[in-house]
Amino acid sequence: MSAPSTGTVVRVPFTELQGLLQAIFQRHGCSDSVASVLAHNCASAQRDGAHSHGVFRMPGYVSTLNSGWVDGRAVAKVSDLAAGYVSVDAAGGFAQPALAAARDLLVAKARNAGIAVLAIHNSHHFAALWPDVEPFAEEGLVALSVVNSMTCVVPHGARKPLFGTNPIAFAAPCAEHDPIVFDMATSAMA
Numbered sequence: 001m002s003a004p005s006t007g008t009v010v011r012v013p014f015t016e017l018q019g020l021l022q023a024i025f026q027r028h029g030c031s032d033s034v035a036s037v038l039a040h041n042c043a044s045a046q047r048d049g050a051h052s053h054g055v056f057r058m059p060g061y062v063s064t065l066n067s068g069w070v071d072g073r074a075v076a077k078v079s080d081l082a083a084g085y086v087s088v089d090a091a092g093g094f095a096q097p098a099l100a101a102a103r104d105l106l107v108a109k110a111r112n113a114g115i116a117v118l119a120i121h122n123s124h125h126f127a128a129l130w131p132d133v134e135p136f137a138e139e140g141l142v143a144l145s146v147v148n149s150m151t152c153v154v155p156h157g158a159r160k161p162l163f164g165t166n167p168i169a170f171a172a173p174c175a176e177h178d179p180i181v182f183d184m185a186t187s188a189m190a
Contacts, residue, residue: 017055018043024058028065030072037097041131053128060126070094070124076101084113090123095147098123099132110141129169130183137171137179145169153187163187 012020018039025035038061046054064070074093078101081087086106090098098120109116129145136143149164165185172180 014043014047017046021055021058025061025065025072028062028072030065034072034074034094034097037100038094038127041096041127044131045128050128050130057126064124064126076120078102078105080105084109084116086116086118088118088120088123090120092122093124095120095123095125096127096132103135107136107139107141110136128183129167130171130181133169133171133183134179134181137173137181140173142172143170149185 021042022035022039025038026032030038042054042057042061045051045057065072071092072094074091074097076091076093076098077089079087079089086102086109088098088102099118102118102120106116106118125147129147133143133145145168147167149166151161151164153163153165154161155163165187167183167185169183170181174180
């Protein structure tokens with residue numbers, strides 16, 4: 001059993017937290033539009049209890065921006081390639097703004113063709129996947145998202161990382177209830 005926390009709990013209203021996070025993203029080089037998408041994503045994770053992908057992630061976001069690993073001003077290029085296929089070049093930016101740029105086209109294709117695939121490449125993903133798929137289920141669609149990841153999982157008995165966490169998320173509408181949403185990484189720890 002762990003000892004109770006002696007720290008003070010501070011509760012910040014969602015819109016205030018989102019505004020604070022947006023200002024941090026902007027201060028570290030994100031455009032207004034990118035900062036808005038990332039702040040909403042991060043604040044939503046915090047609000048919904050996924051603290052590992054909420055405010056906790058801010059030092060990682062800032063580090064990747066400051067190092068130049070990701071371009072906080074990138075403008076995603078959406079390509080309409082087929083009846084059920086959309087491709088997005090995130091231009092070295094974050095995946096969430098790339099998804100936002102393609103979202104309306106993807107939904108229209110799914111409704112028209114019955115299924116649609118979105119491939120985002122040249123991107124950086126540093127967040128939970130459920131915020132990516134849940135909005136589709138809220139619109140009555142089923143969504144599945146998979147992400148490859150860098151090697152960071154050390155196999156049993158090994159000394160260095162060999163596998164990625166390779167997250168998977170799924171969301172489906174549920175009559176008269178909130179959508180069913182599933183988000184996990186494939187490492188044993190997750």
